[in-house]
Amino acid sequence: MATKHKTNKSAAAVPRHIAVVMDGNGRWATRRLLPRGAGHKFGVDALKRLVRGCIAQHVSVLTVFAFSSENWSRPADEVRGLLELFVQVLQRETAELAAQGVRLRFVGCRDAFDARLLELIESAEVDSAAQSRLQLNVALNYGGRWDIVHAAQALAASGEPFTEQALASHMCLADLPAPDLLIRTGGEHRLSNFLLWQLAYTELYFTDLLWPEFDEKALAAAIAEYARRERRFGGVPAPSAADGLRVA
């Protein structure tokens, strides 16, 4: 029977690794006449829903963009508020996340963080290290270009021959499968310097929903769309049984 959409022939219907640009907190708050910081707080609730949704859907790795290298250029009040929110969330949620089987990792340049945030980041990573239901990577002060330069510097310092594989091994998340699906909320259609290397063959999914509105239903819709995509990784479509019948 003819199907309306191509099915995902080269991968499981559920992505192993989902990356997310959580955009639209500010607009969500402004539309409600709230300060932008309120949008970020509701954004944390959306992230908690996403974690539960990923666990329910058997996604293994989730990587979220919480603060980019470029976000320092926002008004000082908003930056201060975001950093304070990260501290509060880590204090409040780390134990609960571990209880759900979530292993936490933070990726990005840590030089700019104060001692309190650094300590919370490090203890969250250590305390959750035994968890394996979902690997949650939080990109904080992260930029894709920073990641590539940092990896190139590490490779140069190692003295290894400069190959694609050697460079890849020094990038953030090198030990994990590359993202299968990137979700960006907020209606913009760009990568904004997120995981530039790792997203080379990732399926891109954009939604107009603002991040605080993103829920289990929205996640299911993104995964359903992913399942309809045909991933070829630069190759040709895999022959199907129907193709075989036609040739024969």
Ligand code: FPP
């Ligand atoms: C982008 O929306 C969102 C951010 C820069 C912050 C995202 C952070 C969270 C959801 C909190 C997560 C917390 C932890 C501990 C991981 P925007 O402000 O650019 O929205 P706009 O495009 O509408 O202005």
